[in-house]
Amino acid sequence: MTLYVGVALVVAAVLLFIMQPVVKGLHASLDREENELTETEARKRVALLALRDVEYDFLAGKLDQDDYRSLKSQLTAEALAALEADEAARGAGPAATDSDAAIEAEIARVRAGLKNGVVCIGCSFTNEPGSRFCSACGHALEGATAGGARR
Numbered sequence: 001m002t003l004y005v006g007v008a009l010v011v012a013a014v015l016l017f018i019m020q021p022v023v024k025g026l027h028a029s030l031d032r033e034e035n036e037l038t039e040t041e042a043r044k045r046v047a048l049l050a051l052r053d054v055e056y057d058f059l060a061g062k063l064d065q066d067d068y069r070s071l072k073s074q075l076t077a078e079a080l081a082a083l084e085a086d087e088a089a090r091g092a093g094p095a096a097t098d099s100d101a102a103i104e105a106e107i108a109r110v111r112a113g114l115k116n117g118v119v120c121i122g123c124s125f126t127n128e129p130g131s132r133f134c135s136a137c138g139h140a141l142e143g144a145t146a147g148g149a150r151r
């Protein structure tokens, strides 16, 4: 009888020992995310990453053009609103860390596309600045949605 109690205690102790880092780790990662990202930053990233995923899904043929267009316009509106909110929230803003570099580059690409008129009028794909044809559908981009057309 005492043997069984002893075994049970050992098993319980081992289980506690095993679970400890898992429980601690969960708390740590939750804390870290809260500390690293402000609410507006998180919103901006979610919107821009969703926008990028939609583009990739469309290129991969997972979305048809109607779905793509409605998702794109919805997410673009959200991303722009989030960008403005984030800029207003952090003012001048601190320098981006290394881990932010990739997402900042992606944000820059999307913003440049929105500003420089390389968003395709055929399918709404955001193309690299200076593109002449849409990477997604091949539509000519010349003067497509440019604000200030050069002549």
Ligand SMILES: [Zn+2]
Binding pocket: 120, 121, 122, 123, 124, 125, 134, 135, 136, 137, 138, 139
């Ligand atoms: Zn296109």
